[in-house]
Amino acid sequence: MSDVLRVTYLITCREGEDPEDKARGIALEQSAELPSRCIPEHVYDQVVPRIVTLEPISAGRYQLVLDFPEAITGYEPTQLINNLFGNISLKSGIRLHDVEWTPKLLSALGGPRFGTSGVRRLLGADNRPLTSTALKPLGLDTKTLAGYCTDFAHGGIDLIKDDHGLCNQATSPYLERLQACQDAVNEANAATGGNSLYLPNVTAPRGQLEQRLEAAQQAGCKAVLICPFITGLDALIWARDNYDLALMAHPAFAGAVAGAEHGIDPALQLGEITRLFGADMVVYTNAEGRFPTYDQELCDRINDRLWRPLGDIRPALPTPGGGVDAARAPYWVERYGPDVVLLIGGSLYAQGDLRAAARRLQDVVEGR
Amino acid sequence: MSDVLRVTYLITCREGEDPEDKARGIALEQSAELPSRCIPEHVYDQVVPRIVTLEPISAGRYQLVLDFPEAITGYEPTQLINNLFGNISLKSGIRLHDVEWTPKLLSALGGPRFGTSGVRRLLGADNRPLTSTALKPLGLDTKTLAGYCTDFAHGGIDLIKDDHGLCNQATSPYLERLQACQDAVNEANAATGGNSLYLPNVTAPRGQLEQRLEAAQQAGCKAVLICPFITGLDALIWARDNYDLALMAHPAFAGAVAGAEHGIDPALQLGEITRLFGADMVVYTNAEGRFPTYDQELCDRINDRLWRPLGDIRPALPTPGGGVDAARAPYWVERYGPDVVLLIGGSLYAQGDLRAAARRLQDVVEGR
Numbered sequence: 001m002s003d004v005l006r007v008t009y010l011i012t013c014r015e016g017e018d019p020e021d022k023a024r025g026i027a028l029e030q031s032a033e034l035p036s037r038c039i040p041e042h043v044y045d046q047v048v049p050r051i052v053t054l055e056p057i058s059a060g061r062y063q064l065v066l067d068f069p070e071a072i073t074g075y076e077p078t079q080l081i082n083n084l085f086g087n088i089s090l091k092s093g094i095r096l097h098d099v100e101w102t103p104k105l106l107s108a109l110g111g112p113r114f115g116t117s118g119v120r121r122l123l124g125a126d127n128r129p130l131t132s133t134a135l136k137p138l139g140l141d142t143k144t145l146a147g148y149c150t151d152f153a154h155g156g157i158d159l160i161k162d163d164h165g166l167c168n169q170a171t172s173p174y175l176e177r178l179q180a181c182q183d184a185v186n187e188a189n190a191a192t193g194g195n196s197l198y199l200p201n202v203t204a205p206r207g208q209l210e211q212r213l214e215a216a217q218q219a220g221c222k223a224v225l226i227c228p229f230i231t232g233l234d235a236l237i238w239a240r241d242n243y244d245l246a247l248m249a250h251p252a253f254a255g256a257v258a259g260a261e262h263g264i265d266p267a268l269q270l271g272e273i274t275r276l277f278g279a280d281m282v283v284y285t286n287a288e289g290r291f292p293t294y295d296q297e298l299c300d301r302i303n304d305r306l307w308r309p310l311g312d313i314r315p316a317l318p319t320p321g322g323g324v325d326a327a328r329a330p331y332w333v334e335r336y337g338p339d340v341v342l343l344i345g346g347s348l349y350a351q352g353d354l355r356a357a358a359r360r361l362q363d364v365v366e367g368r
Numbered sequence: 369m370s371d372v373l374r375v376t377y378l379i380t381c382r383e384g385e386d387p388e389d390k391a392r393g394i395a396l397e398q399s400a401e402l403p404s405r406c407i408p409e410h411v412y413d414q415v416v417p418r419i420v421t422l423e424p425i426s427a428g429r430y431q432l433v434l435d436f437p438e439a440i441t442g443y444e445p446t447q448l449i450n451n452l453f454g455n456i457s458l459k460s461g462i463r464l465h466d467v468e469w470t471p472k473l474l475s476a477l478g479g480p481r482f483g484t485s486g487v488r489r490l491l492g493a494d495n496r497p498l499t500s501t502a503l504k505p506l507g508l509d510t511k512t513l514a515g516y517c518t519d520f521a522h523g524g525i526d527l528i529k530d531d532h533g534l535c536n537q538a539t540s541p542y543l544e545r546l547q548a549c550q551d552a553v554n555e556a557n558a559a560t561g562g563n564s565l566y567l568p569n570v571t572a573p574r575g576q577l578e579q580r581l582e583a584a585q586q587a588g589c590k591a592v593l594i595c596p597f598i599t600g601l602d603a604l605i606w607a608r609d610n611y612d613l614a615l616m617a618h619p620a621f622a623g624a625v626a627g628a629e630h631g632i633d634p635a636l637q638l639g640e641i642t643r644l645f646g647a648d649m650v651v652y653t654n655a656e657g658r659f660p661t662y663d664q665e666l667c668d669r670i671n672d673r674l675w676r677p678l679g680d681i682r683p684a685l686p687t688p689g690g691g692v693d694a695a696r697a698p699y700w701v702e703r704y705g706p707d708v709v710l711l712i713g714g715s716l717y718a719q720g721d722l723r724a725a726a727r728r729l730q731d732v733v734e735g736r
Contacts, residue, residue, distance in 0.1 A: 346406060
C-alpha cells in the first residue's frame with residue numbers, strides 16, 4: 001500500500017509492562033490521542049496506525065512495526081515529526097528505528113536541491129573526496145578569520161565553513177565576517193584558479209535566519225552551514241526552497257534525541273531525515289574522534305542512508321568530522337571512498353602553517 | 369559577576385573516564401572547540417567557560433558548574449541553546465541541569481508577552497484555576513469539531529484548543545477549521561456572556577507558521593497552540609514579538625531530549641526555557657496521567673519554575689494535561705492552587721454529553 005507510512009520502533013518494557021498494551025498505546029498516542037472507545041468508528045480506521053508486527057528481540061525488548069495512514073501527516077514536515085515521535089517522546093523506552101517512506105511523502109519532503117553531484121559541480125571536483133575545514137575559535141576578530149580563509153583557500157580546501165559556534169558575536173559580527181571571508185576566498189581563488197567555497201553559519205533565530213541566508217546569497221556564497229536541530233528541522237526545507245544555496249547540516253543538539261533505548265536512531269535522524277529535509281552535506285561526529293558515542297558501525301549506517309537510492313531523492317554527502325586527524329586522511333579516503341567530505345579542523349590548526357597543512361590534506365584527496 | 373552565565377551539568381563517567389578530563393572537555397567543546405594549545409591566549413579567557421566546581425554526588429556521578437562568558441552567546445537564543453547543549457549532546461552522560469541567567473540574557477530572551485495576569489485579563493477570570501480542553505481526534509470534519517467548540521464554550525471552558533495533531537489535513541483544513549471554530553466560540557460567548565477562547569494549532573513548517581499566525585490574528589483569536597520543540601524553540605520568541613497572541617506551548621517531541629543521564633532536565637526545559645522564550649502557558653504531562661515519566665516531584669518543579677520570580681520575566685501558567693481525569697479536578701485545584709490551567713480532554717469526551725461535562729468541570733474551578 002503506497003499510502004501507508006511503515007514505521008519501526010524498538011520498545012523496551014519495564015517490569016510488568018505489557019508489550020501489546022504499549023504498542024496499542026503508541027498507535028493511539030501518535031494519532032487520535034483518545035481512548036479507543038471515544039474515537040468515532042468511521043474515524044478510527046482512517047487515523048489510527050495499524051500494528052503490523054510486534055516481535056521480541058531480546059529480554060524486555062520488542063520490535064514494533066506500525067502502518068500509519070500517511071494522510072494524517074497533512075504532508076507537512078512538522079506534523080510528520082509529530083506523528084513519528086511527538087507525544088511518545090514523553091514516555092520511556094521507545095526508540096524510533098526506521099521509516100519506509102511513501103512516494104507522496106518523499107515528494108512532499110523533496111530532499112537535497114544540489115545533492116552530491118550538484119555540490120561537485122559547484123566545486124569543479126569530479127569523483128574524489130572533498131575537504132572541509134572550520135574557522136575557529138569563536139572570540140577571534142574578523143580579520144584573523146578572513147586570514148584563515150586566505151590560507152585555507154590557497155591550500156585548496158574545498159569547503160571553508162564557519163565554526164558552528166560563530167554567529168553574530170561582537171568579536172566578529174555576521175555581516176562583517178561574511179563579506180571579509182567571502183572576499184578572502186574570492187581573491188585566493190582568483191590567484192590559484194581554484195574553486196574554494198566559504199560557508200557562513202546562518203544558524204540564527206527566526207527572522208534573522210532569513211536575513212542571513214539572503215545576505216549570504218547576495219555576497220555570492222554558494223553554500224551555507226546550518227544547525228537544523230536548533231533552528232527546527234523544517235528550516236532546511238525552507239532554505240532549500242527559497243535560496244540557491246547548498247546546505248551543510250551540522251548536528252549540534254542532535255544527540256539530545258538519540259538515547260540508546262529512547263529517542264531516534266542517529267542513522268535515521270542524520271542520514272535520512274536531514275537528507276529528506278534538504279541537506280546536501282551532513283556533518284556527523286566520526287569514529288576515532290572525540291565523540292565515542294558514534295562508533296564505526298553507526299557512521300557506516302549514516303553513510304549508507306545518505307548514499308542509498310531513495311525514490312527520486314538525490315544522494316547527499318556524508319561529512320565526518322569531530323576530531324578527524326589530518327594524518328588519518330588517507331585511511332578515511334580509502335575507507336569511505338570518493339563520495340564524502342572530510343571535515344578536518346583542529347588537526348590542521350595544530351600544524352601551525354595552515355596553508356601547508358591544507359595543501360597536504362588536499363594532496364591526499366586529489367591522489368597526489 | 370553579572371556577565372557570566374552559570375550553568376550546572378550532572379555528568380556520569382564510564383569506567384575509566386576521568387571526571388576532570390570530561391569537565392574540561394565540555395568547557396572546550398561548548399566554546400572554542402579546539403584543543404587548549406590551539407587557542408590563542410588572548411581569546412581563551414574570553415570564550416572558554418571556567419570550571420567553578422566539580423563535585424561527586426554518587427558513584428560515577430558528578431555535579432559540574434561552569435561559568436560561561438555570556439558574550440559568546442551573541443545574545444541570540446539559537447546560539448544560547450548551542451552553547452548550553454550543542455555538540456555535547458553528541459557525547460554521553462551529560463545532563464544540563466540548571467542555569468543561572470544573567471540580566472542581559474533575561475532581557476534578550478524576554479519571557480511571556482501576556483504571562484499569568486495577561487491571560488487572566490483575556491478571560492476575565494481572576495484568581496481561580498483556568499480550564500482547557502482539546503478538539504480531537506484528527507480525522508474528524510470541521511463541522512463536528514466546530515460543534516465541539518459550541519458545546520465546550522457553552523459549558524464554560526476557558527481555553528478550547530486544537531489537538532496538537534490537527535494541522536492542515538484534508539479532513540479539516542486549517543483555514544476552514546480556524547474560521548468555523550472561532551465563529552462557534554464567538555456565538556456561544558454571545559449567548560452565554562462568557563469569554564471562552566479558541567486556540568488554533570499553528571505548528572507548521574517555516575513560512576506556513578507565519579501564515580497561520582497571521583490568519584489566527586485576523587480571525588480574532590487571542591491565543592494559539594504551538595509545538596516549539598518541533599518548530600524550533602525560537603518560533604516562540606518570533607511569535608511573541610510579531611503577533612498579539614498568547615502562546616500555549618505543547619511538549620510534543622520535548623521528551624526526546626530528557627534522558628535520565630543525558631539530555632536536559634525537563635523542569636528546566638519546560639518550566640524555564642519555554643517561559644523565557646515567550647510561552648504564556650506551558651503544557652506538560654501531569655502525574656497520574658498516561659505519561660509515567662513525569663512524576664509528581666517533576667511536575668512540582670515545572671510549576672515552581674513557571675511561577676517563581678525571575679528578574680522582570682512574567683510568570684507563566686502551568687498547564688498539566690496528558691490524561692488528567694475530570695473526576696480528579698477538585699484534587700488538582702486543591703494541590704496546584706489558582707495559577708494553573710487544567711487541561712482535560714479524553715475524560716470529558718468519555719462522559720458523552722460534552723456541554724454537561726464541561727459545566728461540571730467549570731463548576732469545580734469556579735468554586736460552585
